[in-house]
Amino acid sequence: MSTSYFSDLLVEFLNQQGIDKVAFNPGASFRGVHDSLVHEDNAEIAPDIVMACHEEIAVAMAHGYHKASGRHMGVFVHANVGLLHASMAIFNAWCDRVPLFVLGGNGPVDAGKRRPWIDWIHTSQNIESVVKDYVKWCDQPIGQRATVESLYRAFKLMSSPQQAPVFVALDFDVQEQPLEDGVRLLPASSTDPTRLPALGGADLEHLTELIRAAQLPVLVVDFSGRDPETVAPLTALADALGLAVIDRGNRMNFPNTHQLNVSHTSSELLAGADLVIALEVQDLVGALGSFLTLTDQGLPSNGAELVTLGFNELLTSKWAADYQQFVPVNRAIAADTAASLAALNAVAADPQGPFAAPEFTERREQRVKALANVHTEARAAWARQAEEAKGNERIHVSAAVVEIHRAVRDEEWILTNTGSLTIDGWVKKLWPLERPGSYLGLNGGGGLGYGLGASVGAALAHQGDGTLCVDLQADGDLLYTPSALWTLAAYDVPLLTIVMNNRLYLNSTQHAERIAGNRDRDTARATVATSFYDQPVDFTGLAESYGVHALPRVERIEDVESTVRAAVAHIKEHGKPVLVEILMD
Structure with missing residues (x-):
């Protein structure tokens, strides 16, 4: 040229x-x-x-x-x-x-x-x-x-x-x-990017000794799964050392069906944590506060040792406070995640190493049994809640999430977006998030308008490889950028968009209810200027106007699975996008 x-x-x-x-x-x-x-x-x-x-x-x-x-x-x-x-x-x-x-x-x-x-x-x-x-x-x-x-x-x-x-x-x-x-x-x-070194030397020795001595070491993960290759060694490390795992879930970091994953459980067992290792965790106070009582400095009240491993401190904005509350941790280590996991796994696998001692292995086995019980009981309780919700007059998010998964579970699916904290929370409790890269996380900045565009991009990345890309799309978020439907249709992007339509800006409605309740005022007015009840949007018609195939709106829980199955069949046959709208509570 x-x-x-x-x-x-x-x-x-x-x-x-x-x-x-x-x-x-x-x-x-x-x-x-x-x-x-x-x-x-x-x-x-x-x-x-x-x-x-x-x-x-x-x-x-x-x-x-x-x-x-x-x-x-x-x-x-x-x-x-x-x-x-x-x-x-x-x-x-x-x-x-x-x-x-x-x-x-x-x-x-x-x-x-x-x-x-x-x-x-x-x-x-x-x-x-x-x-x-x-x-x-x-x-x-x-x-x-x-x-x-x-x-x-x-x-x-x-x-x-x-x-x-x-x-x-x-x-x-x-x-x-x-x-x-x-x-x-x-x-x-x-x-070529500049590389960070692996965890090593005095840092590796110190962390090894902390884990060996801890009664209940907890590993908190958040962004490590941005590199899908870290999921397997992270799982192996947790197994080898009997670590309780709290996944903050900004990526698919650790299988949520694994017996050591005790995220979202609020178990009293975790209050006994005496060592917390935070791996690529952005909001450390939020992570710690999900299972420990904290001082006003963000430190565990029980004196648990805190070690951070990652590189948050290497990049901060002078304008946006997304660096979160400052926590005076015991040790902060900047190191490459994948290489550090390899170094820790090598120590864990050493037959003559510190983790081979009988006193450690016995303590690890007891820990694993206790954590597995917490994990199993929590998942059973979440499943019962979703099953009970199927009896609600209007479709509940938990019930819809179960039925959607039932329709796609035999496919090689990827969740490109989970729409809102409410939808996302139930997905993490009810879907098996086990395959690296199968869950891409939320938008990062809390800015509406992300979901459909990001899902189009993710589906373009998988166009032609047989992967079923699923966007669990919040209705309010979609209304910011509906013209992304045009790009979907114009480029035949095989994306399954499921609009979870509660006709609300739910978070704003909840805040309105909370402030009205605090002031002893009428909470029924919380939907004023936070809802679409009086002027509902026809998302099915909207999709069709852009050239995206849409199925009839779903208004009964009994119809969710069959409708989503029909949508999947259409995508597989035609290689084109489909939109399903579910009217829900």
Whole structure:
């Protein structure tokens, strides 16, 4: 291929870095890149374009694509207005610690080259300031050489621990310039991420001694499953050492059906924890408070030893307080997760090591039996609650979750999104989340509008491999970005979207009820301006208007399984998306 313009070189860069898809809503400020992406001479190297109807959807698609595959989908955003639209989704990815490669148009910065009106209102001084407080790195380079360097630096930084989005502004004029002599790409390996070392030396010895001496060591996990390869060694470590496991569930970190998984159980047994190892945990106070009584400093009242292993401290925002409450832990270790698990497993497997002593093995066996009882009793209780809920007049979330799983359990499914904390909580209690990568987590930043776009991206990552991608979609979240349905239909993305429609912004309704109750006021008014009762949305009709096949709305629990089965059959036969709407309590 003969490169003629700088934007052609940018396409070569995307290809060199393995980016096979880019998402955007078209904008004139990156028209040079757009032309290079569709230019016939670049056809063999240009990534596929996935058009979105809103920048928030484009970024969410890249977010879900990476979580599902570990691969990058590039995102282009229009100057000013496009970046402002994209900013919410970028914040979600920041909080979710997902590396996104976001490129935006700007300018021309050289005022003498601007067209009247439009180029002036779409040119910014320091355009990256819109998102600078919740991206890992950003730049507004001027000139071809500077832009090449910025692209490589951004790609390397976003992939190095702690991972997060990056943003580079591409000057309108620079994109369209003929390629200057001597401007060329760097070696592909230039973007290889910087590596952290494994747990070792004094840190490994200290942690080994703490585990050996502990009566009830608890392992709390949160983000480790972003690397699916860590699930098996983590499970092996818990088995070898008899660790109680609390999974905070921002990824599929540890099988929820495993006998040592005591998440969500609120067992009195866990109050006796004397050692807590927090592996890639973001909200440490929230994690500890789920099973221990804490002081106002966030420390366990019982004096349990706290050790953190991860890299949260390597990346914090000066603007967003997503770093959570500061906890004065006993030892904080920055190390590579996979390599550290390997080091710990090696110690655990040593037949002459500290964990081979009879006093430890006897204590471990007693622990395992007690934890297994807690696990079994909790799962049985959750199943009973869901079964009892089937008798409710209106469909309850727990009952719906059980029936949906019954319909898809024989498929190779992946939960691309679980919609809300309520849905997510019941999924973790009732679905068998056992396969690495089978559950992708929530949005990270609590920003509505994530679910459908991220699910489209995840389903694109699995398009053609036979995986059934399931989006348990909250109705309020869908109403932020309904035009993602257009992308679903336009690209025949085989996604099963199940709208869990309670016609409420439930969290806001619950807060309204709580404040009214606290003030001894009428709680029945909590649905004013938090519900869609008076003007309900027809999601089935909405989907059909965008060209997505939709089945009749489900209003009885008896119809959930059969309707979802019919939807799955349609996807398998036609390879196209289907929407199912369930009206629920």
